Amino acid sequence: MAARVKKAVYPLYQLGGPQLRIFRPNFFMLAVRPGVPQPEDTVQFRVSMEMTKVDIKNYLEKIYNVPVAAVRTRIQYGANNKRDHKNRRVKKPDYKVAYVQLGQGQTFQFPNLFPEKEQDAETRSFDDFRNKYMETEQQRQKGDPRRGGVPDWFGF
Amino acid sequence: MAAAAAMAALCRRLPGALRLSGARPGPTAAGLPGLTLNLFHKNLAKVEPLHQLKFLHTSLSRKGLEEFFDDPRNWGEKSVKSGDAWNIKHLRGKSSEDLHKLWYVLLKEKNMLLTLEQESKRQLRPMPSPERLKKVEKSMKNIDLVVREREIALRLLQTGHEKPAPGEWRHDFLGRTYWYTYKEWPIPWYLNKKYKKRKFYYLPHVNHFIRLRLEKSLRRRARRQNLEKTRQKVLERKFPHLAVKSQSQ
Numbered sequence: 067m068a069a070r071v072k073k074a075v076y077p078l079y080q081l082g083g084p085q086l087r088i089f090r091p092n093f094f095m096l097a098v099r100p101g102v103p104q105p106e107d108t109v110q111f112r113v114s115m116e117m118t119k120v121d122i123k124n125y126l127e128k129i130y131n132v133p134v135a136a137v138r139t140r141i142q143y144g145a146n147n148k149r150d151h152k153n154r155r156v157k158k159p160d161y162k163v164a165y166v167q168l169g170q171g172q173t174f175q176f177p178n179l180f181p182e183k184e185q186d187a188e189t190r191s192f193d194d195f196r197n198k199y200m201e202t203e204q205q206r207q208k209g210d211p212r213r214g215g216v217p218d219w220f221g222f
Numbered sequence: 223m224a225a226a227a228a229m230a231a232l233c234r235r236l237p238g239a240l241r242l243s244g245a246r247p248g249p250t251a252a253g254l255p256g257l258t259l260n261l262f263h264k265n266l267a268k269v270e271p272l273h274q275l276k277f278l279h280t281s282l283s284r285k286g287l288e289e290f291f292d293d294p295r296n297w298g299e300k301s302v303k304s305g306d307a308w309n310i311k312h313l314r315g316k317s318s319e320d321l322h323k324l325w326y327v328l329l330k331e332k333n334m335l336l337t338l339e340q341e342s343k344r345q346l347r348p349m350p351s352p353e354r355l356k357k358v359e360k361s362m363k364n365i366d367l368v369v370r371e372r373e374i375a376l377r378l379l380q381t382g383h384e385k386p387a388p389g390e391w392r393h394d395f396l397g398r399t400y401w402y403t404y405k406e407w408p409i410p411w412y413l414n415k416k417y418k419k420r421k422f423y424y425l426p427h428v429n430h431f432i433r434l435r436l437e438k439s440l441r442r443r444a445r446r447q448n449l450e451k452t453r454q455k456v457l458e459r460k461f462p463h464l465a466v467k468s469q470s471q
Contacts (some may be wrong), residue, residue, distance in 0.1 A: 075387075078406035090325045090369070092362070096336040097290040099344055109287065112340065127327060132286040174287055179341050183298040 093117055096165075099176045104165070106173040108221060111164045122164050127148070133169035178197075289330050290337050302350050307357035310364045318372070321365050328365070332358045395421040397432040 076086055093114040100110040113122055119137040126132045144158030168174060185193070209218045296302050313321065335355045340348040374384055387401040402422075411417050458465045 075405075078408065080408060090366070091329070094329075094336055096340055097287070098337070098340055129330065130286055130289055136337070172286075177291060177297075179291065179297050179338060180345055180347050181298045189300075210269055 070140070091125070093121070093125065095122070098163075105167075106175070107168045107171070109166045109168065109174045113139070113162050113164045115160065116120065117162065117163050117164075119164075122166065133172065134166055135169035136167040138165045139163065153169060224250050290334055292334060292338065296350070300348075302354070304351060308361040308364055310368060313368045314366055314371075318369070321369060325362065325365050328358050328362050332362070338368050360412065392422045393424055395424055395428075397424040397428045397435075 074092075076088075077083075079086065093116065095113045095117075096112050098110050098112055100108075104110060111122070117125070117139075119139055122137045122139070123134045126134050137160055140162060141162050144160045146155050146157045148156045148158070150156050209216075291297075292302070308324070310394070313324075316324070317426070335358065337356070339349050341353070373386075377383055377386070387403050389401055391399055392402040393399055407414060407417075
């Protein structure tokens, strides 16, 4: 039985009560490349569903030390129309998207995390070996060159 | 009317402007500029960074959104080296302050790895070393366990209660017994319509099914024990020299 993460229970808030403070937040937040071009000061995040705009602002300011001017959120519905081999519907999970506008005139451009790197000697030799093997295989598969590409199951 | 609206708009914009321009002085770098605490990469001996902590004053990191991404030298690599996850035994020896700091370090690492995972899916490339995510999650779970153990110990000493919230054993409508934790409500239970619909008792016709459930669990336990015994016998037959020697003089 896999250990399921229990939904955290917070103390009930009533007027005049103390401000809720969470000491070890387990909320994730990941930066994503925007599908639609965003203004330069806007960063797009996928955040945990329970986070609010205030939560996101505090999270970025306290943990990442990033000045935040404004936050807008929306919940993206994950589609439920794919079917598996037993014709059961497979649901893509829902997620919350946050558009954060940075303060103090900062700008952000999503970087390229997979730049082309020069291959080291090991990968180069492996690629060479693989190419040579493929060439020999294709040469073997080819029929008589005198037939000009016509397959050898034709004729007598 | 227009004047009031304009006034309201001005009032709304004023605190915002104050906040943006406001003096929130960045943390002054008091520590060595060239030193970065490499608590992410756990392959560095866990002893090492602590020695460094003793002698040098650590500065608050100046990086902002860069912490969502890995070291730029690792971009485009096929695999990134990383050490093992934090073991519970090692974590039990750390102070609560250290655990608190480690939690945030691990949280930022987890965010970074999730960002990398999503970007690799977008670019249709394999993510370099996905096992790092599992290690970070395991470490965070271990920290949580250790902190919870310490909390329980403190609570037992101070109040004598083990659980943070009071509760009791209750039956459900299928006759099963479970631990019910009291929840906080702003209204008493007799005014709570949803709570009154819940049944914490079972009717007499359920006794038959309780009996069946009991029989099933007994049968499963017996089957499990028999399986273990047969497996043990097979092993003893195959490796007689490794059998546990019974008391023989």
